[in-house]
Amino acid sequence: MTKNSSTGATQIDPRGPRFGATIINVLSVVIFFFATDKATEGTGAILFGIAAVLFAIGAIFGNTKHPFGWLYRTLVRPRLAPPKELEDSRPPQFAQGVGLFVSLIGLAVYALAVPYGLAAAAAALFLASFLQAYVGYCLGCQIYLGLKRIRVIRSA
């Protein structure tokens, strides 16, 4: 982790957030599987709650303070070559915020007993984490400005 001299933004290994997204991707499949059956929907909701807490940590404190970030640095990174390029820490932090938002929506529709609401939220989480983990898609690049333009996000 270093500071970018021109923007002052923290620079991180881009493979860290993708590693985290891979775990979330697997977790979202498990949640989806549980959420699509009445008998196990409650277990799915608990797992979704755990995901929400993890997203909150990432969104508030950044990916480097995230448990998956720590896992990546201690278990994965020592086995890999150094990163070819570092990236700005803000886009993945924004993605964590989006993940938190989706989790809260999922838990809210579950609380309101919307049929398959939790499953739908798990599906959304699956799509976003899949694209980040395996395709390198950057959610912030695609939607941040759009959300700001339709005034979902206020100026910082």
Place this chain on the structure above:
Amino acid sequence: MSVELRLILIASLVLLAGLIGAIWKFTTGRARKISSGEQVDLIELGAVKDGRPVTALTTKVTFLQFSSDYCVFCGPTARMFGELEKADSNVTHLEVNITNRLDLANKYNVLQTPTTLVLDRRGFVKSRIGGAPKQQTVIDQIGTFDI
């Protein structure tokens, strides 16, 4: 819901995600010809180059890159343009961070970053590239100008 049906749904989700990923990979960074004849207002744009405000375009081709704070590919894209600029005296690269310039985002209808406008010497928009372009795409763009 039966286990079989749930597994089929999960398989469909994987296919859908793969399809979206493939479409995104295929469409991102492509150049689209613009013939609306829109001219960039440099005063309004407020671009800064080497510490000085840009008031005139001095090369045959200018790549005007719109970036934001929440953008993974903006830095690498800017570096690629910077290298081309160094290698080719007909090329200028301008980068404007529009995180807090919604007026520009609205005017040029920027939805994603990076978005690059390819300008001629008079500031007319000739093409537009949404997403991070491949170097070959940019070289092809330079080739469309009569240099």
